[in-house]
Amino acid sequence: MAVMSDYRGHPALWNERIRQSPLATAILASLAGRAPEIWRHTFDLLRKESPEYRNAVDDEFTVESKSHCAELLAAIVAIGAGKLTGHDPFAFVRKHAEWRARHRVPLVASLHAYRLPHKTYWGITREQVGQHRKQKQALQALAVLSDFWIELFEAVGAELEEAHSAEEARIVAQSSEVHASVIEALLKGIEPTDTEGRHLLTLCGMHPAKSATVALIRPFPPDSKQVDAEVSRRSFVRLLQQSLPSSVFGKLIGFRNGEVVVIVNSEHDTAARLSRYLGRSGVGKRGTSGASVGIGLDKTNIGGLPESLGEARLALDLTKPDRAMVWFSQIELTEALARRPDRAVLRLIPDWIRDNYVAGREQDLVATIRAFAECSLNVKETARKLRVHTNTVYFRLNQVKKRTGVDPRTFAGTSLLITALRLLDNENGQRV
Numbered sequence: 331m332a333v334m335s336d337y338r339g340h341p342a343l344w345n346e347r348i349r350q351s352p353l354a355t356a357i358l359a360s361l362a363g364r365a366p367e368i369w370r371h372t373f374d375l376l377r378k379e380s381p382e383y384r385n386a387v388d389d390e391f392t393v394e395s396k397s398h399c400a401e402l403l404a405a406i407v408a409i410g411a412g413k414l415t416g417h418d419p420f421a422f423v424r425k426h427a428e429w430r431a432r433h434r435v436p437l438v439a440s441l442h443a444y445r446l447p448h449k450t451y452w453g454i455t456r457e458q459v460g461q462h463r464k465q466k467q468a469l470q471a472l473a474v475l476s477d478f479w480i481e482l483f484e485a486v487g488a489e490l491e492e493a494h495s496a497e498e499a500r501i502v503a504q505s506s507e508v509h510a511s512v513i514e515a516l517l518k519g520i521e522p523t524d525t526e527g528r529h530l531l532t533l534c535g536m537h538p539a540k541s542a543t544v545a546l547i548r549p550f551p552p553d554s555k556q557v558d559a560e561v562s563r564r565s566f567v568r569l570l571q572q573s574l575p576s577s578v579f580g581k582l583i584g585f586r587n588g589e590v591v592v593i594v595n596s597e598h599d600t601a602a603r604l605s606r607y608l609g610r611s612g613v614g615k616r617g618t619s620g621a622s623v624g625i626g627l628d629k630t631n632i633g634g635l636p637e638s639l640g641e642a643r644l645a646l647d648l649t650k651p652d653r654a655m656v657w658f659s660q661i662e663l664t665e666a667l668a669r670r671p672d673r674a675v676l677r678l679i680p681d682w683i684r685d686n687y688v689a690g691r692e693q694d695l696v697a698t699i700r701a702f703a704e705c706s707l708n709v710k711e712t713a714r715k716l717r718v719h720t721n722t723v724y725f726r727l728n729q730v731k732k733r734t735g736v737d738p739r740t741f742a743g744t745s746l747l748i749t750a751l752r753l754l755d756n757e758n759g760q761r762v
Contacts, residue, residue, distance in 0.1 A: 341419050344478055345412040353471035354478075357458050358410025361403060361451075368450055369399035375446045391433065398426045399447070402486070406451075409482075423486050424493035431497035440494065441487055448483045455479070513584045516593055517544070519633040535580030535595075541628045542595035544638040545604060546646045547613070548622045549590055566590065566621070573611035578603065589646075593635065600628050605657050613655075622646060623655040679750045682733045687754045696751065698726040699738060703748040707739065 348354050361368075373395060401422040408414035430440055455475045462468040508526045515522050521538060522528055536542075549566045567583055570592065574581050579594045594604055605625055613621050624646025626638030641658035648656050686692045698716065702723070705711035709727075713720040730738050730747070737743040 341409050341414040342412075344409050344481070345414075347474055348410055348478065349412070351467070351471045351474045353459070353462060353467050354474040355410055357455060357471065357475065358407060360458070361410075361454070362407045365400040365403045366396075368403060368447065368454075369396050372399065372443075372447045372450050375449070376443055391435070394426065394429055394433075395443075398422070401426075402447070406482070420486060420489045423489040427490040427493035428497040431494045431501065437491065437494045437498075440490055444483045444487050444490070448479055452476075452479055509582070510584060513582055513586065513591060513593065516582070516632060516635050517586075517591070517639050519636045521632045530582075534582050535576055536582060536593070537580060537595060538632055540580065540595040541598055541600040541630060542593065542632070542635060542638070543601040543604060543626050543628050544635055544642045545592040545594070545608075545623060545625045546639075546642040547590040547592065547624075548588075548646065563590075569611065570613065573613065574604070574607055578607070591639075601625050601657060601659070605655065608655065621654065622649040624649060625655070625657045627658050679753060680734045680736065680747075683747065683750050684754065687751070695726050695730055695733075698723060699730060699744070699747050700751065702727065702738060703744050707741065707744060 348358065373392075376395075405414055405419065405422070427440065431437075455472070459468045459472050459475075462471070508530055512522050512527045512530050515527065516536075522531065531537075547570075549563065563585060567585075567590065570583050570590070571581075574592075574594060579596050579600075581595075582593045584591055592604075594600060596603055608623060613623060624642040624644070626641035626645065629635055629638050645656040645658045645661060648661060683696075687696065698712065701715045702709075702712045705715055709720050709723050713723045716723070727738050730736070731743075734747070736746055738747055
């Protein structure tokens, strides 16, 4: 009899064939009431032959396996008697498969477990057939039951594998949802109060009393073409997990809006430690991982994490090819103002600077302003940097004052002019 793809149709077909052998029918009927004996024999074999099961055996599992053995035997006896009917005769197999998936019993162990009762039932069959006097009837029963045991355990094995895999997938999805929801809660400054969320925090070593910070990472350059983006993302997260030892950090790592979000805590100096460990691993270095990293400041409680997230966002926005990892404390105030200006602030830029910047005119004066600021308002250093005479520098600075009304030879004047140029650089998509 060929094995069908839908095993739910098998009981009637099996009974039809079993009824052709009175001895086979009698053997199946004789199994009634032998569940404890069969379970004990099979269970002893499991503990000897399956290391996966040895690790899973406890009182609760013992009760479950005994129940499954009894239900399976009841189904076998009912098939032999033609009484196993109904739309879903193997629902009990899926129930046990789901229980085992939830209790982390390996699927390979459960599939192996069906091989051993198969041996047990086949041994009982041979023993009873061997006691029968009529050889023809004995051979007929042996052939019928041999096929039956193979097909039965293939059928229940397929049911178990499908249900176990589906339940595992559901558990993984549920765990992913819990993981994502905990990250979202923390980034809003909320400590999870549900049992699953608090359990996850404990498993990840996240303790509210420790110093915490947030990092945002763009794993790959925007123009990179990933052959398999999902595989690459998983590999990158594994790299982060390995780079941040649990002996130093409590950590939660996840994907959010196309970026990796890392929430870590430690005893002290968490952001500084995070920066060092990421640097050692190559994350945030040009030519290694290709990632850009922004790190916020340390916060003493979960309520400060939204602020740390904002700091990490600004730091990430300030990364560039030669500075792929930025810690918020490293950002200059003028740089931050230039990158996050109010639109009204842009109207305060002197017209001469804006007009000449946009048109590309009088670049010698613009270059002199930049160089003068970089040389700390030192005319001789500026002349040397620009490779011009000091009188040329004085002339240009006077021209800037004449055109803008701002004296670049004062600290306030140079600060205003260089900030205006940085705002224009940012507005035109250049790096400040």
